[in-house]
Amino acid sequence: MTNANETKAKAGAIIVPVTLFEQNCTILWDAETKQAVVFDPGGDVPKILAAIEKTAVKVEKIWLTHGHIDHVGGAAELRDALKVPIVGPHQADKFLLDNVVTSGAQFGMSGVRNFAPDRWLAEGEQVQIGALTFDILHCPGHSPGSVVYYNKELQFAHVGDVLFNGSVGRTDLPGGSHATLISSIKDKLLPLGDDIGFICGHGAGSSFGQERLTNPFLTGEM
Numbered sequence: 399m400t401n402a403n404e405t406k407a408k409a410g411a412i413i414v415p416v417t418l419f420e421q422n423c424t425i426l427w428d429a430e431t432k433q434a435v436v437f438d439p440g441g442d443v444p445k446i447l448a449a450i451e452k453t454a455v456k457v458e459k460i461w462l463t464h465g466h467i468d469h470v471g472g473a474a475e476l477r478d479a480l481k482v483p484i485v486g487p488h489q490a491d492k493f494l495l496d497n498v499v500t501s502g503a504q505f506g507m508s509g510v511r512n513f514a515p516d517r518w519l520a521e522g523e524q525v526q527i528g529a530l531t532f533d534i535l536h537c538p539g540h541s542p543g544s545v546v547y548y549n550k551e552l553q554f555a556h557v558g559d560v561l562f563n564g565s566v567g568r569t570d571l572p573g574g575s576h577a578t579l580i581s582s583i584k585d586k587l588l589p590l591g592d593d594i595g596f597i598c599g600h601g602a603g604s605s606f607g608q609e610r611l612t613n614p615f616l617t618g619e620m
Contacts, residue, residue: 409530409552413597414449416442417507419468424556424597427455428528435459435527437547437556438469438599439476441507446472447479459527462486462515463558464544465494466571467501469599474498474511483516485525488536490573491543492518519545535586539579540567548590555596555606561587563604566615583616 411426417440425446427434434455439446450457457480462470464487477484494501495513502510519525521536525547532547537560544567548555559567561583569576587594592607610616 409549409554410453411597412449412453414442414446416440416445417468417471418505420600421468422597422599422601423472425449425453425455425457426527426530426556427453428530431528432456433458433528435461436476437461437597438463438558439472440468441471441510443472443475443479446476458482459525460484461525461547461556463546463556463560463599464541465491466541466559467494467498467505467507467510469558470495470498470513471502471507471510474513475509477513484513485515485517486519486534487515487541487545488520488538488543489518490538491541493573494541494543537579537582537586538573539569539575539577539582541571542573544582546587548594550590553591553594555587555590555594557587557596557598559599561596561609561613562598562600563602563609564613566613567599580615588616 414423416423421440424437432455434457498510498512519534523534525532532549535546537544537546540559546557594606597603
């Protein structure tokens with residue numbers, strides 16, 4: 399469990415790496431109210447629950463960036479444990495959420511369940527936790543229904559597997575498109591500004607400015 403983005407006075411976050419995929423399950427909260435969300439509970443739900451208890455926050459929602467098994471494998475179990483709604487991703491990922499069990503079996507993940515979120519998300523919508531409001535950007539390419547959560551005030555985004563530190567999301571899975579993914583990044587994310595920091599689905603975070611300058615998938619070196 400690692401700290402992330404706690405320098406922002408109005409918000410705090412910790413990253414809980416889960417499953418063999420080392421997926422960045424992220425707990426993010428309003429620093430004043432301690433109201434919190436869990437991004438992408440991919441599995442290892444007891445580990446996530448222990449992190450929530452240690453952090454002493456009140457989780458009110460589960461937010462999903464997309465429907466791949468390493469990001470949603472524990473979503474139904476965590477929803478039942480916390481009795482909170484699941485929000486996201488975009489409805490274009492419904493085919494993935496309808497087949498969580500099948501996807502899990504391919505990677506030896508048992509105990510996972512198919513599910514539907516309590517709310518799908520679409521471009522231009524907003525979600526809120528405490529006083530923190532996030533704009534929703536539909537950024538397909540890695541998956542058809544990938545969404546990014548962006549908070550202008552915090553200069554922060556959670557990008558899921560759309561963009562990584564030094565790389566981009568894979569596009570060889572069903573519904574993936576490399577050209578669409580690069581367009582999503584260049585047309586929707588980079589224009590938000592170089593100073594926007596982000597947490598991603600795997601590995602260390604970065605900033606849009608750093609990736610614009612050095613990411614080989616964005617500079618044309620790949």
